[in-house]
Amino acid sequence: MQTLQRNDRPFYAQRPQTVARQLLGMALLRRDEHGQLCGGWIVETEAYLAHGDSASHSHRGQSPRNASMFATPGTLYVYSIHAKFCMNVSTEAADIGSAVLIRAIEPAWGIETMSHRRGVAGTERRLTGGPAMLCQALDVTKQQDGQDLIASDTVWIATVANPPSFRLQRTPRIGVTSATTARLRYFIDGNPFVSGRRGDHSQTAFRRLHEDL
DNA sequence: ACAACGATACCCT
DNA sequence: GGGTATCGTTGTT
Numbered sequence: 277m278q279t280l281q282r283n284d285r286p287f288y289a290q291r292p293q294t295v296a297r298q299l300l301g302m303a304l305l306r307r308d309e310h311g312q313l314c315g316g317w318i319v320e321t322e323a324y325l326a327h328g329d330s331a332s333h334s335h336r337g338q339s340p341r342n343a344s345m346f347a348t349p350g351t352l353y354v355y356s357i358h359a360k361f362c363m364n365v366s367t368e369a370a371d372i373g374s375a376v377l378i379r380a381i382e383p384a385w386g387i388e389t390m391s392h393r394r395g396v397a398g399t400e401r402r403l404t405g406g407p408a409m410l411c412q413a414l415d416v417t418k419q420q421d422g423q424d425l426i427a428s429d430t431v432w433i434a435t436v437a438n439p440p441s442f443r444l445q446r447t448p449r450i451g452v453t454s455a456t457t458a459r460l461r462y463f464i465d466g467n468p469f470v471s472g473r474r475g476d477h478s479q480t481a482f483r484r485l486h487e488d489l
Numbered sequence: 490a491c492a493a494c495g496a497t498a499c500c501c502t
Numbered sequence: 503g504g505g506t507a508t509c510g511t512t513g514t515t
Contacts, residue, residue, distance in 0.1 A: 322496070324496080331496070332496090333496080339512090340512090341511075341512070355496080355511085356495090356509085356510045356511055356512095357494090357495050357496065357497060357510085357511095358494095358495055358497045358498075358507090358508065358509075358510090359495095359497085359507095359508050359509030359510055359511095360497060360498080360508090360509085360510085361510085362496065362497085364496090377496060379496085402498085402499090406497070406498070407496070407497075408497050408498070409497090409498075418510080418511085449496070450496075450497095451495090451496050451497070452496055453495095453496090471497095473503095
């Protein structure tokens with residue numbers, strides 16, 4: 277395995293836009309109760325802001341549900357939607373209420389285990405190409421809500437020593453019904469595990485431009 | 490208890 | 503690309 281170094285607190289103590297961008301290419305790792313290690317490379321994220329962001333769960337203030345969003349930066353915030361789960365990391369500082377949603381990873385470790393949990397054959401897009409898919413693949417549920425990514429031995433994020441270069445792409449967020457114009461979605465251009473419209477990738481846009489001629 | 494919601498995923502065209 | 507199944511969670515009686 278590559279040389280990985282777990283992210284420290286100051287990394288998460290930045291504005292969510294910065295954390296969302298810098299998380300791309302980092303390793304998301306999870307060790308379950310059987311000691312089984314799973315994870316992959318983060319390829320798509322979204323920032324949710326503390327102020328002026330009507331799409332953020334923190335928009336109407338703190339509640340028992342979103343408490344982890346207001347916890348120490350680097351705290352895991354897991355919420356449920358459509359009978360599934362999505363995972364975020366709190367950012368900036370405690371009591372602020374900003375976070376980054378991890379929308380997709382490229383599977384790298386424990387692929388057999390993740391495939392089994394997802395009920396898919398192998399390393400295909402449906403394995404971890406969406407926020408609820410990756411949570412199911414990693415067995416991240418409400419049980420992991422509140423975990424501290426700096427100290428937890430069950431879920432954490434790490435930086436690789438020599439990350440490959442990639443092209444960053446930025447678009448509006450997926451699935452939100454308000455604040456739909458802000459470009460707060462970040463992803464690795466061209467990566468097959470990125471969710472949403474394929475046309476958001478510059479290669480596809482380039483190809484389409486030529487087809488239209 | 491119960492009803493309504495939803496930062497989804499899947500299946501179908 | 504669009505319709506909808508699905509159910510954990512939350513807020514309301």
